[in-house]
Amino acid sequence: MKRKFAWLLSLGLVLSMFLAACSGGGEDTKEEPADEKDQAAEDTGEKVLNFVNGDTIPSMDPSMATDEYGFQFLGATMEGLYRLDENAQPVEGIALSHETSEDGLTWTFKLREDAKWENGDPVTANDFVYAWQRAVNPDTGSEYGPYMMAGVIKNAEAVSKGEAELSELGVKADGDYSLVVELEHPTPYFHSLTTFGTFLPLNQKFVEAQGDKFATSTETLLSNGPFKLANWESTSSEWELVKNDTYWDADTVQLDKMTYVVVKDPQVGVDLYEEGTVDRTGLSSDLVDQYATHDDYAVTPETSVFYFKMNQTRNEALANVNIRAALSRAFNKEDLVNEILNNGSIVANGLIPKDFVTLPGTEDDFREVSGDLVTYDVEKAKEFWAKGLEELGTDKVEVEFLGGDTETSKVMNEYLKNQLETNLPGLTVTLKQVPFEQRLDLDTNQDYDLQFAGWGPDYLDPYTFLTLWITDGGNNKMGYSNAKYDELLKESATTLAQDNEARYQNFLEAEKILFEDAAIAPVYQSAMAQLISPKVEGVFVNPFGATYEYKWASVGSAE
Structure with a gap:
């Protein structure tokens, strides 16, 4: 997320x-x-x-x-169709049950009749219709609505682009307590998706009264x-x-x-x-x-992965694949997780986290099958660096590093700056450490060079990570584009939607492309060390x- x-x-x-x-x-x-x-x-x-x-x-x-x-x-504070239980399985929320058509495209949800808003209004199917339409309405300016619904809910992408009317979105109320959802393609993870915040209902009268x-x-x-x-x-x-x-x-x-x-x-x-x-x-x-x-x-342990985003549109050097490949390999991740984090986090050498999903029909962890795709290696980093500098016709590169402003963040930012400058001769890293909300704005406006960022999954499927880097995707925000990568992800959501084994093979191939392109630089998979x-x-x-x-x-x- x-x-x-x-x-x-x-x-x-x-x-x-x-x-x-x-x-x-x-x-x-x-x-x-x-x-x-x-x-x-x-x-x-x-x-x-x-x-x-x-x-x-x-x-x-x-x-x-x-x-x-x-x-x-x-x-x-809110409840959608379902919510997650102790085992992260969807259990009854506003929906009592659902039926799915044989082709996987139509989901009909039976809603409970005893759910109320705190003002006493009943929670009805119309509340979901209004909320989902609002999320993809281009006038709303939602980032997550189009991201979560495009390619999933029928006509969501067309609506979000202003190419279709709100009424054409694939969600309808069949009376007050029956919600009918039409999907663009069969979506294996849609049940878990209904637990997510973007799919919550809204009381239209109340929302519009607040303006x-x-x-x-x-x-x-x-x-x-x-x-x-x-x-x-x-x-x-x-x-x-x-x-x-x-x-x-x-x-x-x-x-x-x-x-x-x-x-x-x-x-x-x-x-x-x-x-x-x-x-x-x-x-x-x-x-x-x-x-x-x-x-x-x-x-x-957590299933969130942290990485460098490298903006290919703002800094000429970062548009060079060899420069990005060098940066990806030029910092010691093991020392970072053991000495700076020291909280159970582990090194990340790929995008899909460990212990998140297994390959269909097996007990093989996706991360183990995909393997280590980019590791700390100073010698290789210097080779890529020298090649990139030659291609750029320079011996110096300057990048601005956008990071957080908490005390621990500052320690880590300084460590990464030192590692990169020490291992890549001619590199100057300028730190820009800002509060979180400001960093969100800078990311949205693509106003950064190198950014430390992270992602926690929105649903139980590799697509939740891999879809981040689709060309012009709502979360891409770094100018990355690869036609083959896009095609693999598109196939997994369309022609292969009901063939889970084939989908996962596409995911494995797409992840490899991401790191062949050095699009991002994985750093670690998080864990929480706490006093409870x-x-x-x-x-x-x-x-x-x-x-x-x-x-x-x-x-x-x-x-």
Whole structure:
């Protein structure tokens, strides 16, 4: 996901570099002392958990959200057709069941009749029709709507380009409680896709009444999920999730409230944890060394991959494949994950993460079958570098490196700058370290040379990663184009859509092309090193979509 993300995150580094959010700081928070908070909860009998967040929430509009934080809080406050359970399998949400036509093109969803918006309005099939049309309406300006729906929902691409009417989008209401969806092609992962934030319903009357203010504050949001966002505005550094009593399955929801405070400095997060103010916090590498033997220490592997994006349109040097190949091999990833991250993250030598998917009909992990496609190799890096410089007719190259601005990010940015400049003679790297939301804007406008970015999967299929680099794709934003790559991805979504084995062979070939072209430079696959209080129970960590699922969470004993 651009998150997108999706695209996760432990505090420090991951929080700042994933296409997910970052700003503010814990030092200025106005948290009441831990003993007062605990006593207040005990006095009222409330079940409360307290968390940190890496930054503000960029957007709570399902049509406009593109980042981890937006999708995380949308997932907590809203509900689509299905949501993910403990095993990351879609379970009943607003949909009770569905039927699929023999050709795989028509999905008919039976909706529950007891789901309500928090204002008392029923959640109906029309709410999905309106939301999905809004997401691909070119007037909305959604980035994720066309990205998620084009090539999946019938006519979504044509609608998003203004070549077809909204009414031609393949989603219709057959009465209030039956939703009929027509697909462009059979889509093996569509069931899991319906759990994703872009496919959430919207109450048309409410959205239109709010106008431009929709989803900018608590007062301009409308929940139909387990929780409601409270005390929030778009610039808030503190907010709450409170139980939504109008949710159809409110009896299952055990938490009364979750509090959040923006913290960018891992040490501040640990200080808050130690004093009992928060119940979970991420650890930077130095803090891992300090807390690895702590009873509350936990490492959670993730399926997010981080890499350099190399913009081929802004910097002439980066349009040269040999220069990109050199950059891809010129930094020591092993030292980075062991010394700087030190949180369980592993080296990435390809795009599709380890332990994400297996080849159909086998237990063979995709990553192992595809192998290491680009590794740290200084000698090869220098060979590519020399060849690239000769082709450019120069002995010097300057690049601007766009990265995050958290403390851990800055350490990593400096490390990568030093590695690249040391191993590639004549290279000058200028760091540009900015808050997350600003980095999103720079990426969208393709206003960068070299960017540290990451992706967490939106659904359980390699396509969620590989589709990023289709020519002129909504997340490409770096000018990469390869006709063969595009064709392989197109085939996997069209003529091969019902032949999963053939699809995966296309995926294997496409990934190899991506690295033959040195389009991106993989760095690592993330993990979260955290301190988690024993009080935190029933929180699921998802392999795609929103990082956390809180519907089934509860407060246990801290003893």
